[in-house]
Amino acid sequence: MGLFPSKQQTEPAPCSLLTVKIIKIKNLRKADLLTQSDCYVTLWLPTASVKRMKTHTIKDSKDPVWNETFHFRIQNKVKNILELKVYDEDKLTEDDHLLTVFFDVSKIQLGETVPLCFQLNPKGKEELDVEFTMESSPDVPERIFTNGVLVSREVACLDVQVNGGRTRRDLPERKFTLSVGGSHEEAQNLTLRNWLCPASPAKFHYIKYIQSDLDIELPRRQFCVSRERNESVTVPLNSLPINEKVTIAPDKIFDLSVKAKDWTQGLLFQRPKVLDVRLGYGLCSDEMNFLQKRKKVVAAALKSILPLGQGLNDHEVPVVAVTTTGTGIRALTALYGTLWGLQRMKLLDCISYITGSSGTTWTMTDLYEDSNWSNKDLGEIIMQARKQAAKSKMKAFSLESLKTYHKELCQRTIAGYKTSFIDLWGLMIEAMLHEGNNNHKLSEQRRAVNKGQNPLPIYLALNVKDNITTKDFREWVEFTPYEVGFPKYGAFVPAEHFGSEFFMGHMMKKLPESRICFMQGMWSSVFSKNLLDAWHTADNSEDFWNRWTQDTITEIDEVPDLPERPHEMPTRMFTPAGGLSNALRDILTDRPAVSKYHNFLKGLQMHDEYVQHQQFTKWKDTVLDESPNQLKDPTEHLELVDTAFFFDTSCPPLLRPERKVDVILHFNYTGGSQTKPLEQAFTYFSAQGIPFPKILLNDEEKKSLKECYVFEEANNPEAPILLYFPLVNDTFQRYIAPGIERSAAQMPQGNVDVSSVFSPYSTRQVSLQEEDFNKLLNLTNYNVQNNANTILGVLHKVVERKKQVQLSQSSS
Numbered sequence: 001m002g003l004f005p006s007k008q009q010t011e012p013a014p015c016s017l018l019t020v021k022i023i024k025i026k027n028l029r030k031a032d033l034l035t036q037s038d039c040y041v042t043l044w045l046p047t048a049s050v051k052r053m054k055t056h057t058i059k060d061s062k063d064p065v066w067n068e069t070f071h072f073r074i075q076n077k078v079k080n081i082l083e084l085k086v087y088d089e090d091k092l093t094e095d096d097h098l099l100t101v102f103f104d105v106s107k108i109q110l111g112e113t114v115p116l117c118f119q120l121n122p123k124g125k126e127e128l129d130v131e132f133t134m135e136s137s138p139d140v141p142e143r144i145f146t147n148g149v150l151v152s153r154e155v156a157c158l159d160v161q162v163n164g165g166r167t168r169r170d171l172p173e174r175k176f177t178l179s180v181g182g183s184h185e186e187a188q189n190l191t192l193r194n195w196l197c198p199a200s201p202a203k204f205h206y207i208k209y210i211q212s213d214l215d216i217e218l219p220r221r222q223f224c225v226s227r228e229r230n231e232s233v234t235v236p237l238n239s240l241p242i243n244e245k246v247t248i249a250p251d252k253i254f255d256l257s258v259k260a261k262d263w264t265q266g267l268l269f270q271r272p273k274v275l276d277v278r279l280g281y282g283l284c285s286d287e288m289n290f291l292q293k294r295k296k297v298v299a300a301a302l303k304s305i306l307p308l309g310q311g312l313n314d315h316e317v318p319v320v321a322v323t324t325t326g327t328g329i330r331a332l333t334a335l336y337g338t339l340w341g342l343q344r345m346k347l348l349d350c351i352s353y354i355t356g357s358s359g360t361t362w363t364m365t366d367l368y369e370d371s372n373w374s375n376k377d378l379g380e381i382i383m384q385a386r387k388q389a390a391k392s393k394m395k396a397f398s399l400e401s402l403k404t405y406h407k408e409l410c411q412r413t414i415a416g417y418k419t420s421f422i423d424l425w426g427l428m429i430e431a432m433l434h435e436g437n438n439n440h441k442l443s444e445q446r447r448a449v450n451k452g453q454n455p456l457p458i459y460l461a462l463n464v465k466d467n468i469t470t471k472d473f474r475e476w477v478e479f480t481p482y483e484v485g486f487p488k489y490g491a492f493v494p495a496e497h498f499g500s501e502f503f504m505g506h507m508m509k510k511l512p513e514s515r516i517c518f519m520q521g522m523w524s525s526v527f528s529k530n531l532l533d534a535w536h537t538a539d540n541s542e543d544f545w546n547r548w549t550q551d552t553i554t555e556i557d558e559v560p561d562l563p564e565r566p567h568e569m570p571t572r573m574f575t576p577a578g579g580l581s582n583a584l585r586d587i588l589t590d591r592p593a594v595s596k597y598h599n600f601l602k603g604l605q606m607h608d609e610y611v612q613h614q615q616f617t618k619w620k621d622t623v624l625d626e627s628p629n630q631l632k633d634p635t636e637h638l639e640l641v642d643t644a645f646f647f648d649t650s651c652p653p654l655l656r657p658e659r660k661v662d663v664i665l666h667f668n669y670t671g672g673s674q675t676k677p678l679e680q681a682f683t684y685f686s687a688q689g690i691p692f693p694k695i696l697l698n699d700e701e702k703k704s705l706k707e708c709y710v711f712e713e714a715n716n717p718e719a720p721i722l723l724y725f726p727l728v729n730d731t732f733q734r735y736i737a738p739g740i741e742r743s744a745a746q747m748p749q750g751n752v753d754v755s756s757v758f759s760p761y762s763t764r765q766v767s768l769q770e771e772d773f774n775k776l777l778n779l780t781n782y783n784v785q786n787n788a789n790t791i792l793g794v795l796h797k798v799v800e801r802k803k804q805v806q807l808s809q810s811s812s
Contacts, residue, residue, distance in 0.1 A: 293452025326669025341784030426521025
């Protein structure tokens with residue numbers, strides 16, 4: 001096993017026993033004006049326990065002393081961050097949260113007892129004294145799956161059965177509410193009708209080595225009117241033997257039995273159950289097979305258009321990709337024109353990947369319904385698109401249509417999906433672009449690539465979090481016909497399983513795959529922008545608002561200094577901003593609607609050394625990346641939005657080193673600045689250390705943009721060559737085709753307004769008249785054909801370079 005594994009591996013991983021003794025605080029800050037704080041401390045270690053433990057409250061003291069001890073069983077291979085929260089207790093209002101200390105318990109070595117003094121405020125001599133002890137656990141090592149960033153732990157299954165008791169067989173039906181904190185399942189209700197009919201059993205799946213309880217809310221006793229609430233029973237799960245039935249009899253009127261069993265251990269040789277989430281940074285086998293088949297197509301195409309003299313070997317075939325950006329009907333139309341131009345110049349068969357986001361995904365999903373689209377005359381496909389673009393879209397917003405949408409959204413909810421306005425938007429997109437329902441699904445696009453006959457489509461979205469701006473937190477999520485996943489975590493699920501329920505990497509409930517319209521709504525979710533996102537886009541001065549709404553997080557010292565480990569995290573203190581700031585932040589960061597899908601990473605924990613993993617580091621770019629408790633909190637749903645809320649791009653999937661992309665044809669169809677998205681991409685990828693060519697355009701060049709630019713990083717062969725096509729109307733005004741000037745009668749057709757406020761291609765437009773559709777289509781078609789020689793020159797250069805690399809490797 002390497003230091004940073006990129007493939008999923010299974011290994012034995014021992015647990016340890018951690019003891020935490022909260023001793024005292026000195027010189028505690030005051031939360032009340034007239035008295036000292038009524039202080040208590042809570043302990044939360046989410047990787048080891050679902051329960052928040054707490055000390056007792058010490059009244060009116062600036063130097064409270066507790067000497068209380070708490071115990072945790074921890075998995076050494078995961079990142080265990082203990083949160084110590086200090087509160088001031090209030091009887092009439094919510095308790096005041098004074099501060100939180102985040103401590104990486106990997107700093108404590110096995111066999112050590114270490115007293116630490118956390119320096120909360122050196123100037124005020126405010127200190128928190130805690131003692132830590134780490135001991136080995138008598139439990140057998142846990143079997144885990146890991147790729148060096150995420151960890152899947154052993155899961156146990158708890159069966160709970162309620163039967164009639166030994167007496168009082170004439171009792172009426174009784175209802176029990178059962179819940180297990182941290183389990184996959186929500187609270188469940190069991191009904192015991194009579195002694196002959198036992199209640200249906202309940203099942204709970206939970207992390208085997210974690211502190212949690214089975215909570216049982218018992219039915220009220222008959223004629224007991226003095227009881228205001230139902231009684232409850234709590235059963236600690238770590239006290240239950242594995243594979244042994246245990247009877248719990250709190251009452252003579254029923255019997256309750258529980259049985260905990262290993263769920264992720266197979267029967268044969270105790271092999272771990274295979275994960276349904278693929279943990280690995282490499283490409284899936286289906287995509288690798290596609291690339292092998294596509295190389296044959298690309299090699300044949302290059303031989304026909306380049307002066308090669310002989311055929312290409314596999315290692316000499318370049319990986320060429322098309323990346324597209326843009327919004328709405330403008331992007332849909334422009335992409336048709338671009339692909340038509342590539343086809344006419346016999347360049348389309350040289351492309352291995354097409355990526356898209358927002359409006360360009362509308363074109364892509366339409367094309368990939370046809371399993372052989374790139375080998376057909378695109379002119380015929382475009383005729384149908386032109387018809388749909390020109391038709392009135394009012395019917396999509398009619399009362400009759402709204403009733404139809406409501407019916408389908410109800411069915412979607414019944415199927416198990418969390419619906420939102422974005423799903424409604426997807427249905428509206430379908431109504432605007434199609435006649436009737438389109439039952440096409442993402443996984444069905446495999447038919448269009450199973451022989452390597454078309455480029456592989458990749459769609460892109462962002463995963464965001466509630467109450468955090470897109471600037472502060474977002475994660476790239478890529479969608480192919482084969483898989484959906486996070487390049488950042490190296491975690492992927494088959495496309496047909498996206499939306500199903502998962503826990504700890506195992507699929508718990510299969511949901512029907514979403515129709516493609518719901519995916520289109522998600523990829524172009526224009527309604528998900530919050531106020532801070534809008535402010536940042538308009539003025540780029542979000543920092544003004546952050547100063548008034550952000551909590552304070554600072555690194556603090558502990559005494560004595562502990563020996564440093566290369567992957568440990570510094571001790572941090574969190575000070576909340578306050579009630580008014582929190583309210584303001586909630587208003588500014590609230591998103592009107594997001595697309596919600598079940599989180600297939602639910603339950604997975606961060607590896608102890610994740611922050612240094614070379615693959616994770618490439619995409620580590622948010623404020624939560626070094627806060628593992630928040631980064632991998634047990635969120636039920638992913639919240640997915642359009643990538644344009646960060647910056648308008650669909651490049652990231654092409655920059656994964658596993659795809660080895662040599663040339664990127666970047667087609668921009670955005671409104672507004674034609675250079676800003678590309679400059680943002682360069683700035684971002686440079687900051688991430690991801691190879692990307694320098695974008696050098698001066699102010700004069702930006703004022704008068706050409707049709708095509710070539711950007712290359714000569715000193716960095718790992719960076720792809722980028723050919724950039726802004727959406728501009730340059731020589732097309734004078735030429736109807738490359739080298740053929742327009743006649744006086746044809747000049748109006750060259751007048752294509754793609755940038756003014758009066759442009760018919762505004763993002764707000766949902767329809768295009770046939771004349772406007774044709775103008776934009778012909779413009780983007782022409783811009784490709786007029787620069788075909790530039791593209792061919794770059795392709796020839798890359799082929800020769802790959803040949804030279806192979807020759808130098810062979811000679812050495």
